[in-house]
Amino acid sequence: MVPFSFGGHDLYALPQGALFWPARRALLVADLHFEKASWFASRGQMLPPYDSIATLADLTALVAATGATETWCLGDSFHDSAGCERLPARAQEMLRALTEATRWTWITGNHDPAILDRCGGEVVDEAVVDGLVLRHEAMPAETRPELSGHFHPKLRLRVRGKLVSRRCFVGTGTKLILPAFGSLTGGLDVDHPEIVRATGRGAEALVPVEQRLLRFPIAA
Secondary structure, eight states: OEEEEETTEEEEEOTTSOEEETTTTEEEEOOOOBTHHHHHHTTTOOOOTTHHHHHHHHHHHHHHHHTOSEEEEESOOBSSTTHHHHOOHHHHHHHHHHHHHSEEEEEOOSSOTTOSOOSSSEEESOEEETTEEEOSSOOTTOOSOEEEOSSOEEEEEEETTEEEEEEOEEEOSSEEEOOOOSTTOOOEETTOHHHHHHHOTTOEEEEEETTEEEEEEOOO
């Protein structure tokens, strides 16, 4: 975990693509996209049906490692409105164990605005928590400190002649976009016009590695 400050709060960036908020003992993740593989399979593109279990295993490990008592999911937690119904029995057991172990809040996203049963937890469109706005997609006009997801940001770099891509956070003084946490998610390059539009000028790609937060300026 790499400590840094945002919006007047001390946070930790985790290399798995999550945030930990120690003052609240809160874990924040974005874009889990449960049951993405089964959605594609229903349309004829067969993918290994293990994405939800893999994502839940990673999430369970992080909750245990951080000692989180709150969990905030910043939208697109399910890949579609029927995703929760398609969760395998084992995945439902894992998810219910998590929603019962912590104070769990689902923030709605564009993929999952109308899911009724989410195996526990509270559902909200967005929230303001100790001065931080939590929502799915960043609003360019928002001036308050804002945490969001939606864009699945990734940083591409050429290292020793090889092109390396890894998920990253994107931050400014008032905006912090989390990478996708789901095991079966693609991503947008950090300099994609939609990310630049959402953050404005002065954004950086933030990559937590070995107790350091590497910062890469993003050209507008």
